[in-house]
Amino acid sequence: MQKKMQNVIDVEKVESNRLKIIISGDVLRQNIDTPFAVLQESLTSDIKKVDFIAENLEAWDSSLVLFIYDTRRLCQEKNVALNMQHLPQNLQDLIGLAFAVDRNPSRGSEKFSTIEEIGKKTLELKQKTADVLNFIGNVLSGIGRCLRFNSIMRKIDFFAALEDCGPKAIGIVCLISFLIGLILAFVGAVQLQTFGAQIYVASLVTIGMCRIMGAIMVGVIMSGRTGSSYAATIGTMQVNEELDALQTMGLSRIDFLVLPRLFALMIAMPILTMISDFLGMMGGAFVGVFLMDIPYQEYWNYAFKAFRLNNFLVGLFHSFCFAIIISLCGCYSGLKCEKNADGVGKATTKSVVCAIVWMIVVTGIITVICQELGI
Amino acid sequence: MIKDIAIEAKNLTVGYGDYVLLKNADYQVNKGDIFIIMGGSGCGKSSMLRVLTGLIEPLKGTVIINGTDITKASEEEVQKIREKSGILYQSGALFSSMTLAENIMLPLQQYSDYSLSTIRELAELKLALVGLKGFGDFYPSEISGGMKKRAGLARALAMDPDIVYFDEPSAGLDPISSRNLDDLILELNHSLGTTIVVVTHELSSIFAIGNNSIFLDAQSKSILARGNPNDLLKNPPNEEVYKFLTRGGEK
Ligand SMILES: Nc1ncnc2c1ncn2[C@@H]1O[C@H](COP(=O)(O)OP(=O)(O)OP(=O)(O)O)[C@@H](O)[C@H]1O
Ligand SMILES: [Mg+2]
Numbered sequence: 003m004q005k006k007m008q009n010v011i012d013v014e015k016v017e018s019n020r021l022k023i024i025i026s027g028d029v030l031r032q033n034i035d036t037p038f039a040v041l042q043e044s045l046t047s048d049i050k051k052v053d054f055i056a057e058n059l060e061a062w063d064s065s066l067v068l069f070i071y072d073t074r075r076l077c078q079e080k081n082v083a084l085n086m087q088h089l090p091q092n093l094q095d096l097i098g099l100a101f102a103v104d105r106n107p108s109r110g111s112e113k114f115s116t117i118e119e120i121g122k123k124t125l126e127l128k129q130k131t132a133d134v135l136n137f138i139g140n141v142l143s144g145i146g147r148c149l150r151f152n153s154i155m156r157k158i159d160f161f162a163a164l165e166d167c168g169p170k171a172i173g174i175v176c177l178i179s180f181l182i183g184l185i186l187a188f189v190g191a192v193q194l195q196t197f198g199a200q201i202y203v204a205s206l207v208t209i210g211m212c213r214i215m216g217a218i219m220v221g222v223i224m225s226g227r228t229g230s231s232y233a234a235t236i237g238t239m240q241v242n243e244e245l246d247a248l249q250t251m252g253l254s255r256i257d258f259l260v261l262p263r264l265f266a267l268m269i270a271m272p273i274l275t276m277i278s279d280f281l282g283m284m285g286g287a288f289v290g291v292f293l294m295d296i297p298y299q300e301y302w303n304y305a306f307k308a309f310r311l312n313n314f315l316v317g318l319f320h321s322f323c324f325a326i327i328i329s330l331c332g333c334y335s336g337l338k339c340e341k342n343a344d345g346v347g348k349a350t351t352k353s354v355v356c357a358i359v360w361m362i363v364v365t366g367i368i369t370v371i372c373q374e375l376g377i
Numbered sequence: 378m379i380k381d382i383a384i385e386a387k388n389l390t391v392g393y394g395d396y397v398l399l400k401n402a403d404y405q406v407n408k409g410d411i412f413i414i415m416g417g418s419g420c421g422k423s424s425m426l427r428v429l430t431g432l433i434e435p436l437k438g439t440v441i442i443n444g445t446d447i448t449k450a451s452e453e454e455v456q457k458i459r460e461k462s463g464i465l466y467q468s469g470a471l472f473s474s475m476t477l478a479e480n481i482m483l484p485l486q487q488y489s490d491y492s493l494s495t496i497r498e499l500a501e502l503k504l505a506l507v508g509l510k511g512f513g514d515f516y517p518s519e520i521s522g523g524m525k526k527r528a529g530l531a532r533a534l535a536m537d538p539d540i541v542y543f544d545e546p547s548a549g550l551d552p553i554s555s556r557n558l559d560d561l562i563l564e565l566n567h568s569l570g571t572t573i574v575v576v577t578h579e580l581s582s583i584f585a586i587g588n589n590s591i592f593l594d595a596q597s598k599s600i601l602a603r604g605n606p607n608d609l610l611k612n613p614p615n616e617e618v619y620k621f622l623t624r625g626g627e628k
Contacts, residue, residue, distance in 0.1 A: 162474070239473075242473070243467065244470050244473070246427075246432055247466060247471075247532075250431065251459065251483070251484050252455075252456045252459035252460060253483070
């Protein structure tokens with residue numbers, strides 16, 4: 003079909019100062035770039051008038067409208083008279099409609115040079131840091147209000163949050179921890195077997211799980227499962243103007259939204275970590291007893307010998323810190339969410355990424371401190 | 378003098394960052410007025426409401442509500458004004474994790490000393506006032522858009538506010554409900570003397586309830602007209618206002 007009529011839009015020079023644009027046949031899904039480029043080339047400065055000729059025009063769609071629209075803009079720019087009289091009436095009306103409102107809303111988004119861009123980013127960073135510190139300060143003062151029984155936190159919200167991040171999370175925590183114990187034991191066993199010291203798999207798994215792996219795994223699971231849900235829930239409230247309503251009702255967002263979630267995680271995560279520690283040891287035992295033929299009794303003997311209260315408590319302390327990080331990252335991203343669906347998605351992503359990064363940073367800090375203190 | 382003015386905006390510039398929506402606007406809302414903010418879509422009506430309710434700060438200028446300059450007031454003073462104002466959001470903005478009754482009880486529990494049973498009864502009463510008797514135990518997700526709006530109004534009325542702000546109250550309502558809402562607004566205004574600020578496009582409600590108004594214009598970023606909408610219709614000060622009030626010039 004395209005072959006039969008080669009050029010549906012043709013640009014012709016009729017007199018020294020006059021152009022003719024001939025449109026014929028079906029202009030459907032046409033590539034208008036080529037004819038427009040031709041037009042731009044032909045529209046030299048001595049051209050004063052452009053005519054549309056559309057005697058043989060049959061069917062047309064938006065591509066033609068766009069071509070005419072662009073042509074009209076180009077003619078306006080170059081101060082060339084454009085004659086559209088020969089176009090079908092409905093096409094003329096459509097173009098008229100497109101030009102009816104010309105407001106050119108400015109968004110103040112100019113292009114900046116690299117140095118200005120760096121400066122702007124730095125200022126933004128300063129603003130963001132101030133925002134985060136402000137948020138943390140507000141949370142602390144919220145906790146203060148809570149301790150003085152002066153907070154508007156609703157108990158029911160707290161229990162709902164606790165149920166969600168406690169009992170409902172046990173299943174996945176158990177599964178993952180068991181598998182992690184299994185993996186730890188496997189990886190360790192291969193190395194230890196070369197010395198004939200496979201019995202120490204029990205110690206390896208126990209120390210590894212209690213000291214750090216239990217807490218980290220629970221942290222990763224909870225930031226994906228609960229932190230992101232905090233961000234999504236609060237972000238959606240932002241979209242629905244519920245956060246505005248809270249603010250204009252004079253109810254503190256911190257007390258109302260952040261504290262119940264924070265407290266719930268602070269209680270749930272250490273408990274989940276204990277469960278995780280235990281399940282990890284079970285995973286290790288599974289490998290030790292069934293695959294490496296270590297006697298059941300023997301395995302647990304070594305496991306308990308390796309168990310140190312210190313390690314266990316350090317693990318719990320980790321998980322307590324992670325709980326704070328996860329809930330604050332989740333709630334903060336939610337509160338700062340933009341007012342659209344896309345914003346909620348971004349907030350969710352940000353909450354998980356932030357939580358995991360900060361969890362690693364805090365783990366590093368705690369490890370160094372423990373090293374110094376000799377714990 | 379101050380006593381009779383509910384809201385006074387002086388030299389107010391509204392916008393976001395570099396993006397100015399309205400420049401140097403001055404207007405006053407008297408106590409007991411039903412004040413309409415009208416104008417084309419995107420001219421900044423909702424933004425103006427956000428400034429009045431303290432959700433965003435104006436780029437310039439002051440807003441004085443019941444004698445307090447909210448751009449300079451302390452946290453406690455702002456809090457006091459908030460307790461005495463109710464807002465109905467475009468989408469209702471009910472808290473989705475709470476039932477309708479709990480939504481309404483929330484500000485009461487926070488700011489009043491009533492007993493819990495009284496608060497519960499008050500919530501039922503407010504729901505009945507907006508025609509939602511018996512829906513107290515429903516969650517927002519279980520009711521229709523129009524009902525959400527009315528429930529939102531019930532919540533806005535919970536604290537017996539001095540000023541109630543409405544953002545497009547009739548958007549998404551059928552003609553009868555929209556009319557009922559207008560009647561409700563008039564009733565509130567007559568019986569309680571509540572000052573009411575309404576952002577709306579709905580011509581019939583503008584003429585039915587409004588006794589004062591401003592007309593915002595996006596192009597000139599200014600107030601194009603002010604006064605009683607019915608007077609504006611009789612003597613339109615300019616083309617735009619005439620077109621707006623007559624749906625583009627029809628009889
Ligand atoms: N948070 C924001 N940041 C930047 N610009 C915004 C923001 N919110 C709104 N705007 C811009 O402000 C303009 C006015 O928005 P606003 O919601 O006040 O309009 P409106 O008069 O209420 O319109 P409508 O009648 O359609 O509700 C819009 O053009 C929008 O692009
Ligand atoms: Mg609006």
